[in-house]
Amino acid sequence: MARAVPASRRLAEELRGAIAAGELGPGARLPSERVLAETHRVARNTAREAVRLLSDEGLVTAVHGKGVFVRGPQRLLRFGSSRYSNRLRERTGLSPYRAEVAEQGRVARVDCTSITRIEPPERVAVRLALDPDTDTVVRRENWYYADDEPVQVGVTYIPWAVAEGSVLASSANLGKGSLYARFEERGHRIARIREEVSARMPTPDEVRGLAIPDGVPVLDVLHTGIDQNDLPFEVTQFVMRADLNGLDYRMPVADE
Amino acid sequence: MARAVPASRRLAEELRGAIAAGELGPGARLPSERVLAETHRVARNTAREAVRLLSDEGLVTAVHGKGVFVRGPQRLLRFGSSRYSNRLRERTGLSPYRAEVAEQGRVARVDCTSITRIEPPERVAVRLALDPDTDTVVRRENWYYADDEPVQVGVTYIPWAVAEGSVLASSANLGKGSLYARFEERGHRIARIREEVSARMPTPDEVRGLAIPDGVPVLDVLHTGIDQNDLPFEVTQFVMRADLNGLDYRMPVADE
DNA sequence: TAGTGGTCTAGACCACCAT
């Protein structure tokens, strides 16, 4: 005989089915935990456990005092290599983030919350080909919002030799064309990028800072900008809410 | 006065601190739920809740009957555009997956578990520029293992016009050089790829199939292969355990 | 057999939200 399926899982499966079948569409409220418990003749904790299973899958979100709601698919902000296109930057004067958010009819905001000079973390030093003991970098922390909702954090590391004496090292306001225009003035025109992508659950700090619901992972992207002379001149670590952001890369395949 | 922090969260924080400080290193066993409950003077359910918070963060894994263990960082299998390199394929005869796994001293295995002919899903049809009502595709499902542990699933869709009459449409065993060598024989040499990356929590099916622990998301990669004439000839959806897989892309930036 | 995590009960009180 088949192993018994726990009541909480059966209830979860039933609700999952209702969501998949569209009986509970995006935004719909689930029956309250107490109602679920009563109708299914289980303790409230058991019904609650079922809801938690769905929440951990990212299917529903609980709102204290209001109820549990079905999450709908959200339109993703899509970022790819084109966001670093020199042409795009020169034509629009818009940062790639602003362009993508505007495209979706939302309001973009970017805050530079801190600029410091530090010793580079190990993995940053490696990618910038710096000596972690003697070289320093400028660390710029940026928060990205869409309609005042935080969607990404980016921490950029710039070798001191590159940033020294420019607004890169001192000012939150970078002026027209933003970051990469300033790099170009310093002799570094972006030619190639490397992006190392992984995904993980957010840390408690990230959950707070980005207001991340249960059951939503983050994309962790380590970006390296490389100039016309094959020199890496900038590393940025992006942490993105995975329910609001995606990546869209187009690239040639090495031939010959 | 500051809002009170629930006991379960305080306990979780304490354990998180012990893990971060290295007092509980990778592989270490946490005190049992009953011991935690007694030493912290809370009910077992409360201690259990604390452990669950850590589990949902991906910091620990519970093993029924044995205990709760600290998860260590695992070495990622890294995949990027180079895996589609024609040169690599021609030089080694190895599939890119096998090459990466071998590099890490692990044993690779790939199983093709099904080959069917179907109407393409909407998003596949769009990327292959097919008519979803009249065109059909060959669907090949592949499971990827490292040391007999499942790490990825890939579902490849190939237009019938491309696959017709070749082993692509019929045989799990593709022969030397594997998939892309066969495409080339059919006149499609891979020139560019597009990869659309997102992350999410796994479905219950994926949890079962890939044996995914709690607190581990998946990378969901929609890959499109494009040939020398700018024709898309293949779409693959990869679902990868995010604790074992990463992506590593290097690409030029559009200039001028 | 003893110890572990997994599930469940039947309560209780608190914090948040709408009316």
Add this chain to the structure above:
DNA sequence: TGGTGGTCTAGACCACTAT
């Protein structure tokens, strides 16, 4: 004020692992 989710208690029994 009444309904919602959030937290907690003090038990109970089951399923799995080790010895």
